[in-house]
Amino acid sequence: MRIAFYDTKPYDRIWFEIIAKDEGFETEYIEEAIDEDTVSLAEGYDAVSVYSDIETQYTDNVSNENQIRDNITDEIVRRLYEEGIRAILLRNEKIDKSRLIGINRYGMSIYAVPAYSPRKINRKALGILPSVTLFLLPFK
Numbered sequence: 001m002r003i004a005f006y007d008t009k010p011y012d013r014i015w016f017e018i019i020a021k022d023e024g025f026e027t028e029y030i031e032e033a034i035d036e037d038t039v040s041l042a043e044g045y046d047a048v049s050v051y052s053d054i055e056t057q058y059t060d061n062v063s064n065e066n067q068i069r070d071n072i073t074d075e076i077v078r079r080l081y082e083e084g085i086r087a088i089l090l091r092n093e094k095i096d097k098s099r100l101i102g103i104n105r106y107g108m109s110i111y112a113v114p115a116y117s118p119r120k121i122n123r124k125a126l127g128i129l130p131s132v133t134l135f136l137l138p139f140k
Helices: 010-021 075-082 097-105 116-135
Strands: 002-006 026-030 045-048 086-088 110-111
Touching: 010 026, 075 097, 075 110
Parallel strands: 002 026, 002 045, 045 086, 086 110
Antiparallel strands: none
């Protein structure tokens, strides 16, 4: 399988390369986010991998280096299909159910990671911490 990875960082590539080698995937890393200008870079691949909040638009007025920048619009889905893409692999857990209808219209598959995030894990750990300290500290 040939996979085009959009909006990749050097730390992403380390892990993708290990998995690709083990699974026999051919990969291409595209530094730019997927948009109407870069969608044609996926030509000849079987799937694209994007880090995308598929339900929200990218906004320039928010400064956050971890901001989700790939936006899969209906036009991009159509163009991916025309380029031969048959699967969209999300590197996050957000999927807008109404957008799935458009993707299914073309017979494409979409995959997302299970609900996880380093921030969510940290929040959960911080939320549990007070409970744990109650059990560890003796009551007086």
